[in-house]
Amino acid sequence: MTNVLxxxxxxxxxxxxxxxxxxxxxxxxxxVGFTVSNHESCAVELAVQIAEATGGxxxxxxxxxxxxxxxxxxxxxxxxxxxxxxxxxxTRLGPADVAREIAHVxxxxxAADTTYDLILLGNDAADSGDFQVGIRMAxxxxxxxxxxxxxxxxxxxxxxxxxxxxxxxxxxxxPLPAVATVLEGGVEPRYPTLRGRMAAKxxxxxxxxxxxxxxxxxxxQLLLPPPAPSTVEVLGEGPExxxxxxxxxxxxxxxx
Amino acid sequence: MILVLIETENGAASExxxxxxxxxxxxxxxGGGIAIRAVVVGAVENRDALAAELATHGAAEVxxxxxxxxxxxxxxxxxxxxxxxxxxxxxxxxxxPGSPRGNEVLAHLAARLDVPMAANATAFxxxxxxxxxxxxxxxxxxxxxxxxxxxxxxTVAGHSWAVSPVEGASPAAWVEVxxxxxxxxxVARVVSTGxxxxxxxxxxxxxxxxxxxxxGAGGPEGFGAVxxxxxxxxxxxxxxRVVTSLGWRPHHEQVGQTGSRISxxxxxxxxxxxxxxxxxxxxxxxxxxxxxTDPEAPMMTKANYAVVGDMHEVLPAIIEELxxxxxxx
Ligand SMILES: Cc1cc2nc3c(=O)[nH]c(=O)nc-3n(C[C@H](O)[C@H](O)[C@H](O)COP(=O)(O)OP(=O)(O)OC[C@H]3O[C@@H](n4cnc5c(N)ncnc54)[C@H](O)[C@@H]3O)c2cc1C
Numbered sequence: 001m002t003n004v005l006x007x008x009x010x011x012x013x014x015x016x017x018x019x020x021x022x023x024x025x026x027x028x029x030x031x032v033g034f035t036v037s038n039h040e041s042c043a044v045e046l047a048v049q050i051a052e053a054t055g056g057x058x059x060x061x062x063x064x065x066x067x068x069x070x071x072x073x074x075x076x077x078x079x080x081x082x083x084x085x086x087x088x089x090x091t092r093l094g095p096a097d098v099a100r101e102i103a104h105v106x107x108x109x110x111a112a113d114t115t116y117d118l119i120l121l122g123n124d125a126a127d128s129g130d131f132q133v134g135i136r137m138a139x140x141x142x143x144x145x146x147x148x149x150x151x152x153x154x155x156x157x158x159x160x161x162x163x164x165x166x167x168x169x170x171x172x173x174x175p176l177p178a179v180a181t182v183l184e185g186g187v188e189p190r191y192p193t194l195r196g197r198m199a200a201k202x203x204x205x206x207x208x209x210x211x212x213x214x215x216x217x218x219x220x221q222l223l224l225p226p227p228a229p230s231t232v233e234v235l236g237e238g239p240e241x242x243x244x245x246x247x248x249x250x251x252x253x254x255x256x
Numbered sequence: 257m258i259l260v261l262i263e264t265e266n267g268a269a270s271e272x273x274x275x276x277x278x279x280x281x282x283x284x285x286x287g288g289g290i291a292i293r294a295v296v297v298g299a300v301e302n303r304d305a306l307a308a309e310l311a312t313h314g315a316a317e318v319x320x321x322x323x324x325x326x327x328x329x330x331x332x333x334x335x336x337x338x339x340x341x342x343x344x345x346x347x348x349x350x351x352x353p354g355s356p357r358g359n360e361v362l363a364h365l366a367a368r369l370d371v372p373m374a375a376n377a378t379a380f381x382x383x384x385x386x387x388x389x390x391x392x393x394x395x396x397x398x399x400x401x402x403x404x405x406x407x408x409x410x411t412v413a414g415h416s417w418a419v420s421p422v423e424g425a426s427p428a429a430w431v432e433v434x435x436x437x438x439x440x441x442x443v444a445r446v447v448s449t450g451x452x453x454x455x456x457x458x459x460x461x462x463x464x465x466x467x468x469x470x471x472g473a474g475g476p477e478g479f480g481a482v483x484x485x486x487x488x489x490x491x492x493x494x495x496x497r498v499v500t501s502l503g504w505r506p507h508h509e510q511v512g513q514t515g516s517r518i519s520x521x522x523x524x525x526x527x528x529x530x531x532x533x534x535x536x537x538x539x540x541x542x543x544x545x546x547x548x549t550d551p552e553a554p555m556m557t558k559a560n561y562a563v564v565g566d567m568h569e570v571l572p573a574i575i576e577e578l579x580x581x582x583x584x585x
Binding site for chain 1: 265332359360367368372373374389395398445447448449451489522545556557558570581
């Protein structure tokens with residue numbers, strides 16, 4: 001039985017145009033909506049697979065605003081068992097704060113006899129891209145951590161994790177309890193079932209407050225990169241444009 | 257003193273390591289000529305050649321961490337080495353490439369020293385206070401971040417600095433060190449490495465014409481005309497991440513921030529919205545001709561030329577037109 005803790009984050013969906021909040025401290029999610037980043041969706045999938053195979057449990061944890069219950073519920077529906085929200089205003093938090101809060105919850109749960117054999121996180125958050133929370137948290141807990149892995153397997157109290165390295169696929173093998181940060185690509189995240197959604201509604205989300213004053217992200221401000229100047233020439237609509245396109249190719253010298 | 261972690265590839269410093277050294281050199285100059293020390297960890301194939309290369313890119317000394325602990329990779333062990341070298345050199349800045357390894361090792365170091373770290377810096381603004389600009393939201397936004405604790409720890413985003421060798425640099429001194437590494441730092445180490453996948457992306461990176469396709473292709477079967485046009489123009493196929501995530505095409509064809517960066521004479525993105533992460537990989541194309549049903553898609557407004565329409569109708573028409581003009585690839 002393997003109990004897995006998966007740390008997820010509410011992030012703005014950044015595939016469309018990114019806008020900033022008026023105080024330039026965050027991404028304005030009003031028009032784009034919020035989601036869980038791909039790395040974390042894969043971490044959740046791996047966790048659910050491990051729990052199913054070993055008769056274990058998956059607990060979700062997020063440090064963020066009360067609205068993050070939306071991401072916790074959506075993710076619970078994928079077959080997770082419990083969820084914890086450490087409520088905090090995200091712009092006040094830096095990676096060291098998030099790492100400290102996760103470590104704090106893990107320690108308190110352990111004192112109350114719940115251990116997490118494996119803690120999974122995304123390799124980096126889609127918005128802040130700090131690349132540090134998993135490592136800082138593992139350091140605080142004194143646990144070994146592997147990074148950027150795309151598959152994990154648990155057997156006989158041991159974690160085998162694989163990921164792409166500079167010289168080829170790398171394999172790590174280490175004893176539990178351990179921490180791993182997951183890169184997307186190793187598994188295909190599942191979709192929620194109706195039963196999953198119903199079950200997720202019934203789960204009581206444990207809500208906590210910060211255990212310490214945040215040290216913050218040392219952020220001065222966010223900026224948008226300057227837009228590229230463009231003078232686009234429309235060559236036409238639909239198949240009728242083919243002649244103009246062929247003329248362009250000839251002009252650019254790409255057809256002989 | 258500025259410490260720069262170097263990654264090697266086939267015995268030479270990686271491209272992004274040289275970019276990081278170029279960043280460090282600007283920083284050193286701004287600070288009135290601070291010395292730069294390079295750090296390499298583990299096996300080194302040709303010490304003299306590497307010392308000469310690193311000197312040419314600004315390193316005055318190379319600190320080489322040796323020992324059993326470094327025969328296979330462990331992020332914590334590399335950080336232990338870097339920590340020991342930083343203490344002995346009393347460096348005030350530690351930087352590394354914004355690569356998976358670079359970000360990992362410096363995050364370990366920052367955790368050990370309990371100081372902030374800025375991942376993927378692209379520029380800096382003065383030294384007091386020391387503020388770096390870094391890429392966030394996958395490159396769609398930039399953050400100005402203050403690094404006012406010592407050492408200042410940051411990694412340098414790839415392609416944000418140009419490699420710039422120095423003429424007539426004197427050779428770098430080679431300092432071999434054997435830092436102590438705790439057992440706990442070796443628990444998460446690589447136990448085996450598979451063979452490297454053949455890198456198929458070279459032809460994409462060097463192609464003069466790239467025909468791109470995104471979600472608009474509609475499925476794996478939607479690439480027939482894309483590949484045909486690429487062949488007619490003697491070019492390569494490049495795709496958006498949606499396409500590789502859905503498994504429609506192999507990853508080595510992906511263009512973008514997490515794919516290949518291309519700079520062809522002509523890029524023809526079809527059914528690609530032009531999200532910033534994709535744009536990051538194709539912005540240096542000389543000419544862009546976008547094909548999209550949505551005239552307002554970012555790719556259509558950023559391109560030099562545009563055709564509004566369904567790629568499944570437009571591409572076959574272009575191919576037919578080219579054939580009727582005697583173009584045969
Ligand atoms: C950290 C991070 C890294 C990323 N790295 C990359 C990367 O390296 N490369 C990359 O590409 N993306 C990357 N992305 C993803 C990126 O944000 C976008 O999600 C992706 O590029 C969108 O792909 P798309 O344009 O094919 O799909 P969509 O955004 O879905 O756009 C499809 C486009 O096709 C048009 N269309 C639909 N049907 C047709 C048709 N029949 N004919 C013509 N046009 C049609 C639509 O109008 C639309 O503009 C990254 C994201 C993150 C968060």
